[in-house]
Amino acid sequence: MTDTTERNAERARVRVSGLEKSFGDNKVLRGIDFEAREGTSTVLLGPSGSGKTTVLRSLNVLETPDRGVIGIDDVEVDFAALPPGKAGRRASGLLRAQSGMVFQAHNLFPHRTVLENVIEGPVVAQKRPREEAVADARTLLDQVRLGDRGDAYPFQLSGGQQQRVGIARALALKPRVVLFDEPTSALDPELVGEVLAVIKDLAADGWTTVIVTHEIRFAEQVADQVLFLDGGVIVEKGPSARVIGDPREERTRRFLKRVLDPG
Template identity: 80%
Template sequence: MTDTTEHNTAPAWIRVRGLEKSFGERHVLRGIDFESRRGTSTVLLGPSGSGKTTVLRSLNALDIPERGVVGIADVEVDFARLPRGRAGRREATGLRAQSGMVFQSHNLFPHRTVLENIIEGPVVAQQRPRDEAVAAARTLLEQVGLGDRADAYPFQLSGGQQQRVGIARALALKPQVVLFDEPTSALDPELVGEVLAVIKDLATQDWTMVIVTHEIRFAQQVADQVLFLDDGAIVERGPADQVIGDPREDRTRRFLKRILDTG
């Protein structure tokens, strides 16, 4: 968790106002509003179907809300005014370029080595020199504890190692924000800790992160801000010690009790 004192007066790095999103007749997001400061970690908690992943995908413009504004750093998109066609796709792509996404499943290219997976985005999408991308990728692999696996293929790695490569791949894009969508949900329990340790380390390095997770103890350790969602709305928000340690809302208390009792 970052010491946020120096961020209190800084302008918000992530700005979300009035997000509304439906899938058919199902209203998934109902006026989501929040801000995050640069170098802080925001954790989204809530039951399945509460809208957490849709919020995350909206930040990355993988899902396009009907209404609302998302701003990251100096890029901002008003989805209600998003043009149709090429101009709208260009705006969405500009927003997407601000973040790196770590999915529930690592989604690595199976026919490419670890190193090739990591440099794909920087070289192909960002047109960075290959030598520069390779050097940065090797540094990132050391950071996630896989410095000796650059030439391995995904099938030669454990699930936890593959997810750590996924984290390195997201960081290789040099994003303004890193988005984690339940990064340990697909892992065997004994592999969860190695992935969470990497994310905790990132939280000490001034990365700005938004994390969807059911790992409550981890959230308590890493979050500067916790948002508890239910039925597409933010029910409770605040510091981790308050929302997790002493929640004000009955819905939050019931959710945490169920998760912690199950754990």
């Protein structure tokens, strides 16, 4: 392997530095720093209100940080120096375009078929040819194990199937990073496994993912690195085997014990 190839393999696809965010007097993020290399899976764990979802939404600029730097590939925004008006919106939009978000709720268009839901973004937002978008969508539906449901409507699908359509819809935009915001929290327990299996497949296929989840055992299996957040800061980060299997911080140990052994 050449030196250049080695450097590219180690290049951080996601870079976050000094991220801060307040809602009124509530300071939700207090200086978040982390990197995620290309083709890796980063999982954010923590109690409710710890700031993990705000970190995820900041990566997609669904929340605008007060300050801090976010970089995805070659696109980087310093939010403390974000220009006002159209220039700032353009910079934020360019960063947003680097990632695809999968939400807790499915948010599918109920009056459109599965296939139409998946091609909406590529055709309308990205102005790609419909034929190309349809071909890509059929490949993605196969990937999320719904290749035979392209003509179905959302009401004809289970919650787990709808969430898998949501994953295909995010992938159809060809993002550099896929963001998952507690993708199984709205599902009945028996449907959780089918969605987690698809996310594991994406990680195994080399997609760069950042995932907020309460599914500790899933995080242990899929994550290359785990960030444990509490009170708007990263309390502990490292490989999943260490952070989950042998945490160094007492706060991390207490959280995992409460979640894994609630009795």
